[in-house]
Amino acid sequence: MKNVFFTVGPTQTHPKLGEYLNEGLEKGIYSISHRGKEFGGLFAHTVSSLKTLLKIPPDFHVFFIGSATEAMELVVENCVEDKSFHFVNGAFSKRFFQIARELGKHPEECGVPAGEGFDFQKTSIPKGTELVCFTQNETSTGVKIEMSGIRALKLKHPDTLFAVDIVSATPYAPVDYGVADCVFFSVQKGFGMPSGLGILIVNDRCIQKSQVLHGNGINIGSFHNFPALLKSAGKNQTPETPNTLAIYILGRICDFYLEKGLKQIQKETDEKAALLYAFLDNNPRYPAFVKNETWRSKTVIVAETPEGSAGVIKKLAGQGYIVGAGYGEFKDKHIRIGNFPMHEIEDVRKMLKVLE
Amino acid sequence: MKNVFFTVGPTQTHPKLGEYLNEGLEKGIYSISHRGKEFGGLFAHTVSSLKTLLKIPPDFHVFFIGSATEAMELVVENCVEDKSFHFVNGAFSKRFFQIARELGKHPEECGVPAGEGFDFQKTSIPKGTELVCFTQNETSTGVKIEMSGIRALKLKHPDTLFAVDIVSATPYAPVDYGVADCVFFSVQKGFGMPSGLGILIVNDRCIQKSQVLHGNGINIGSFHNFPALLKSAGKNQTPETPNTLAIYILGRICDFYLEKGLKQIQKETDEKAALLYAFLDNNPRYPAFVKNETWRSKTVIVAETPEGSAGVIKKLAGQGYIVGAGYGEFKDKHIRIGNFPMHEIEDVRKMLKVLE
Numbered sequence: 151m152k153n154v155f156f157t158v159g160p161t162q163t164h165p166k167l168g169e170y171l172n173e174g175l176e177k178g179i180y181s182i183s184h185r186g187k188e189f190g191g192l193f194a195h196t197v198s199s200l201k202t203l204l205k206i207p208p209d210f211h212v213f214f215i216g217s218a219t220e221a222m223e224l225v226v227e228n229c230v231e232d233k234s235f236h237f238v239n240g241a242f243s244k245r246f247f248q249i250a251r252e253l254g255k256h257p258e259e260c261g262v263p264a265g266e267g268f269d270f271q272k273t274s275i276p277k278g279t280e281l282v283c284f285t286q287n288e289t290s291t292g293v294k295i296e297m298s299g300i301r302a303l304k305l306k307h308p309d310t311l312f313a314v315d316i317v318s319a320t321p322y323a324p325v326d327y328g329v330a331d332c333v334f335f336s337v338q339k340g341f342g343m344p345s346g347l348g349i350l351i352v353n354d355r356c357i358q359k360s361q362v363l364h365g366n367g368i369n370i371g372s373f374h375n376f377p378a379l380l381k382s383a384g385k386n387q388t389p390e391t392p393n394t395l396a397i398y399i400l401g402r403i404c405d406f407y408l409e410k411g412l413k414q415i416q417k418e419t420d421e422k423a424a425l426l427y428a429f430l431d432n433n434p435r436y437p438a439f440v441k442n443e444t445w446r447s448k449t450v451i452v453a454e455t456p457e458g459s460a461g462v463i464k465k466l467a468g469q470g471y472i473v474g475a476g477y478g479e480f481k482d483k484h485i486r487i488g489n490f491p492m493h494e495i496e497d498v499r500k501m502l503k504v505l506e
Numbered sequence: 507m508k509n510v511f512f513t514v515g516p517t518q519t520h521p522k523l524g525e526y527l528n529e530g531l532e533k534g535i536y537s538i539s540h541r542g543k544e545f546g547g548l549f550a551h552t553v554s555s556l557k558t559l560l561k562i563p564p565d566f567h568v569f570f571i572g573s574a575t576e577a578m579e580l581v582v583e584n585c586v587e588d589k590s591f592h593f594v595n596g597a598f599s600k601r602f603f604q605i606a607r608e609l610g611k612h613p614e615e616c617g618v619p620a621g622e623g624f625d626f627q628k629t630s631i632p633k634g635t636e637l638v639c640f641t642q643n644e645t646s647t648g649v650k651i652e653m654s655g656i657r658a659l660k661l662k663h664p665d666t667l668f669a670v671d672i673v674s675a676t677p678y679a680p681v682d683y684g685v686a687d688c689v690f691f692s693v694q695k696g697f698g699m700p701s702g703l704g705i706l707i708v709n710d711r712c713i714q715k716s717q718v719l720h721g722n723g724i725n726i727g728s729f730h731n732f733p734a735l736l737k738s739a740g741k742n743q744t745p746e747t748p749n750t751l752a753i754y755i756l757g758r759i760c761d762f763y764l765e766k767g768l769k770q771i772q773k774e775t776d777e778k779a780a781l782l783y784a785f786l787d788n789n790p791r792y793p794a795f796v797k798n799e800t801w802r803s804k805t806v807i808v809a810e811t812p813e814g815s816a817g818v819i820k821k822l823a824g825q826g827y828i829v830g831a832g833y834g835e836f837k838d839k840h841i842r843i844g845n846f847p848m849h850e851i852e853d854v855r856k857m858l859k860v861l862e
Contacts, residue, residue, distance in 0.1 A: 160537050168531050390572070
């Protein structure tokens, strides 16, 4: 029996992953020079396919880096001289805040209890804030935030840069590139890939900010600072020898998703999410952790486990269904279920049968 | 006809790569949690196998990062408050120097013309130097340096940290861990892997230095600073979701190399290098770029191409042998030939036949 990974990332890999991996090997893609024409074509194709899939405007730049965590560091280094502001409702939004502090900045935060979202209209952003940071989908708690809420805030702060962590939301959840100046994600969630590649997407305002900081003698990092990434991307290259395998696979999976259609992916995600939440709402042994329906993520579904999570996880694993434990302090109090494009509705049904 | 990549990295992939990639997929390794037991075992195995293969002393720590270029940034951030010193004889040693400058440090350099090595005994290291940086094998020019030369210098500067870039030298060239405080490499050279994983190996003196810098309020980076990497490594983890695929494959290839024996790998490398240099020394159309035999790298062999490199590269490619162009200003003046464990002596012979 092969396991089905309903974990929140790394998770079930894309069904075509094996085929793509082997084709890459056959074609010699893992041997080609990262300074040559063939790599340039591959780079350009992945960027183009990703931009089409995620509806990224032409004036945004796509950078390939190591992880979403690295993206947090780069965004702070390149967009903040002193003050960032963070909406914190879980471990990953908190991490963004902490990275800013570790880099010697003076971040502030608006915190709410785990499982809750934000009232953006009531939050006042401190004067002098250079960057406001959001987490579209807090993977530790299963809370999502809506782009419309971010838009309302942006209207009040048009000159402040907005960064959105879209890690476990993309490609399902739309991004309003009129309000987000930069977004980032990693490929081991909604793209069903092996981990090890981060994608950072920034507009010219972020580039300009990094240039101003650099001009003022602020440390913006070295090989992966925005001007360096931009210069290389202009040649369809990366500053260092990159994860060519992952850039290639990402392009193939974007093509696959485009062929299938993002609308269809969203429809299937909604159907599976409805099934999962209906089960939780009708089953007192597994109540949904996020009570407010508008805050419930469609891609990371968190259930409370009043009888402890270990037994539930073991029971599911015994039938080949791997789900995640709660995050941090919730390790034994929650299970977390990923709902990504690779997950089949039939498997969701079977998994819920085991849970019943 | 399948190409044989004699490029200097990315290069010919390991013959077992396809098998290992597919086994990883079959076993679900690209889906497992990077915070779980199975990943911990995999991490520990790769570290252990690598330490055995490269004879790394137990008190050195192995960190998995994105690239050797990232290693340069991390080493400077974590080991230098103000002054590093760099032996520069090509593009990659120069890069290390430039990264230090970009990070706001005040590096100095000892430069020699491309194709030449160093007289370490005659070089005086400036007072106050915190870190001395060496490139064991300058991939841009094919010049190697000997650990014995570094040792002589270390005896004069026992309190200064020494960092050695072993990118295209390892696993062939031995490292004297009595004189190197940290070394780093990437896996797309001597390990025949897809690029996208850097390995950084540091001793406790480097860790202590990073702690002192941090204590003094110096920015040592965030998620990948040495204390963070060490804390995670202590749990057989990485701070971020890592390139699990590559960590797994690296472990398998280390096992393969251990089975074969490093001595055998070194013997074969020497034989192929002897064949290559003998050809160049007897063929005025392709004189070896490095004239001094003691400076000649065994793993990156650079030949001058008085008639231009493009025609030579094309001729070889027509027969399925891919070699690299010269680096930077030498693009049309050199070809570069990788001599790594994956390269078969029979293929070297056939390639040289085409060159004749």
